[in-house]
Amino acid sequence: MGKSKRVLIVTASPRKNGNSTILALKAAEGVNANGGEADVASIGNLKIGPCTACDKCRDLPEEGCVIQDDMQPLYKKIKDAQGVIFATPIYWFNVSAQMKLFIDRTYAMKDGSNYAFTGKDMGVILAYEDEDVFASGGINALRSFQDIFDYVKANLVGMVYGSADKAGDVQTNEKLLQKAYGLGKKIVNTSVAGASLDSQ
Numbered sequence: 001m002g003k004s005k006r007v008l009i010v011t012a013s014p015r016k017n018g019n020s021t022i023l024a025l026k027a028a029e030g031v032n033a034n035g036g037e038a039d040v041a042s043i044g045n046l047k048i049g050p051c052t053a054c055d056k057c058r059d060l061p062e063e064g065c066v067i068q069d070d071m072q073p074l075y076k077k078i079k080d081a082q083g084v085i086f087a088t089p090i091y092w093f094n095v096s097a098q099m100k101l102f103i104d105r106t107y108a109m110k111d112g113s114n115y116a117f118t119g120k121d122m123g124v125i126l127a128y129e130d131e132d133v134f135a136s137g138g139i140n141a142l143r144s145f146q147d148i149f150d151y152v153k154a155n156l157v158g159m160v161y162g163s164a165d166k167a168g169d170v171q172t173n174e175k176l177l178q179k180a181y182g183l184g185k186k187i188v189n190t191s192v193a194g195a196s197l198d199s200q
Helices: 019-033 072-080 097-109 138-152 174-189
Strands: 006-011 037-042 083-091 121-128 155-163
Touching: 006 019, 006 072, 006 174, 019 037, 019 083, 019 121, 019 174, 037 072, 072 097, 083 097, 083 138, 083 174, 121 138, 121 174, 138 155, 155 174
Parallel strands: 006 037, 006 083, 083 121, 121 155
Antiparallel strands: none
16 A cells, blocks of 8 residues: 655645635645645744845755745655645735745755656645635736746646635635535545646
């Protein structure tokens, strides 16, 4: 019997009961219930500084990023994962600052022609206030993730996104919760490259 597929789920809401986090935990249920191993990394309140563009990680790639902060243990989690799900609220028409910092800092993981997420199966979870994905700015985040995955040659398995206002509101949206669970299930069962989109 082979090893379980490890899926890193990165939650970037600073709120304890954030809607994107609730959806992420539902996706984790889907991963674990279908033979995978979910590793949830809550980065919303971690100390992760911005990339300083020093390029020391490119001069000495074996040493990685020189910034010693809460990003350091996340590098191994990224490396060990076969799949990654990004879960973020939409703030000012795009991903949260915490998520952007996390993504920027993966710059240090380039290895030859491969990037941090090259060859991995990827998923996205978004929560935002306005019901319209365009008016909320959610569309900007979706396009950003699509561009990133395309550039690094990662496999986009699915995207789950929808509206929720106050912290915890998404718990009453059974349809969206089931879509998040389904994303977790799907990323475990994906073994052939090919993109698909699971929208609300």
